[in-house]
Amino acid sequence: MSPVFEVINLRKSFGGLAVTNNVSISMAPGDRVALIGPNGAGKTTFVNLVTGNLPPDSGDVRLAGETVTRIGAAGRVRRGLVRSFQVTRLFQEMTPAEHVALAILQRDGRTGRMFGNFLKMPNVMAEVVDLLGTLGLNDLMHRKVREIAYGQQRLLEIAVAMALKPKVLLLDEPAAGVPQSDTGRIEQALADLPADLAVLMIEHDMDLVFRFARRVIVLAAGAIIFDGAPADVTKDARVREAYLGSYANASHAA
Numbered sequence: 192m193s194p195v196f197e198v199i200n201l202r203k204s205f206g207g208l209a210v211t212n213n214v215s216i217s218m219a220p221g222d223r224v225a226l227i228g229p230n231g232a233g234k235t236t237f238v239n240l241v242t243g244n245l246p247p248d249s250g251d252v253r254l255a256g257e258t259v260t261r262i263g264a265a266g267r268v269r270r271g272l273v274r275s276f277q278v279t280r281l282f283q284e285m286t287p288a289e290h291v292a293l294a295i296l297q298r299d300g301r302t303g304r305m306f307g308n309f310l311k312m313p314n315v316m317a318e319v320v321d322l323l324g325t326l327g328l329n330d331l332m333h334r335k336v337r338e339i340a341y342g343q344q345r346l347l348e349i350a351v352a353m354a355l356k357p358k359v360l361l362l363d364e365p366a367a368g369v370p371q372s373d374t375g376r377i378e379q380a381l382a383d384l385p386a387d388l389a390v391l392m393i394e395h396d397m398d399l400v401f402r403f404a405r406r407v408i409v410l411a412a413g414a415i416i417f418d419g420a421p422a423d424v425t426k427d428a429r430v431r432e433a434y435l436g437s438y439a440n441a442s443h444a445a
């Protein structure tokens with residue numbers, strides 16, 4: 192299958208520090224990939240380069256065969272490269288229905304004066320109900336975000352991302368900060384994502400990584416040191432060394 196998402200020889204340095212060091216990744220529709228790595232490995236920088244929030248020094252990003260390296264973040268979203276909206280970016284006084292409707296209207300290039308009337312737009316509302324229903328948020332659709340539990344806010348992030356109809360979805364620690372009692376619902380939502388969507392998840396929780404990912408990529412000091420099956424990652428000598436190194440540094444610092 193031809194790749195839907197390609198990162199080719201991507202590089203970024205801050206001062207003398209190579210934070211993204213010749214990183215290449217290729218993903219096909221339906222891939223479920225976890226990107227892991229010790230603290231400071233360069234995961235956040237990598238995502239910012241890929242989404243267009245940070246310009247690379249060199250290298251390319253391709254989406255469905257099109258080079259998007261010089262296209263801004265909004266243009267990449269329109270082309271189907273979507274990063275899950277963060278809880279910190281949800282509007283506390285707005286409702287889940289309003290968030291999802293806004294994303295749908297944005298996707299369709301219909302934002303602006305029409306937004307206030309979305310409740311009267313049957314097509315938009317049908318999609319809002321459908322999306323929120325898939326994530327079990329229908330009962331809360333007209334509550335304010337500040338009134339709903341954190342785990343439900345994280346589900347709303349996924350709903351907003353899905354409303355943008357991604358081809359490639361980047362998830363940044365989707366279950367972080369969610370109480371244990373609610374993580375099952377997040378995992379179910381991830382399991383229910385469309386089969387043809389390519390998903391790249393950054394995650395520290397290895398239990399979640401092993402349940403979700405069919406492929407694991409390990410980043411250490413800005414470079415990929417492992418790209419393969421979850422069953423092999425913990426056996427890999429370079430991965431063990433990278434993590435041991437980070438634990439040793441952490442205990443040294445402490």
Ligand SMILES: Nc1ncnc2c1ncn2[C@@H]1O[C@H](COP(=O)(O)OP(=O)(O)OP(=O)(O)O)[C@@H](O)[C@H]1O
Pocket residue numbers: 205210228229230231232233234235236237
């Ligand atoms: N804007 C910047 N200027 C200078 N250095 C930066 C900048 N952004 C990140 N760095 C450095 O780049 C390295 C990688 O940081 P990054 O946040 O990408 O790692 P990470 O893998 O996401 O870490 P964590 O898991 O702790 O979030 C770190 O050494 C960090 O200090």
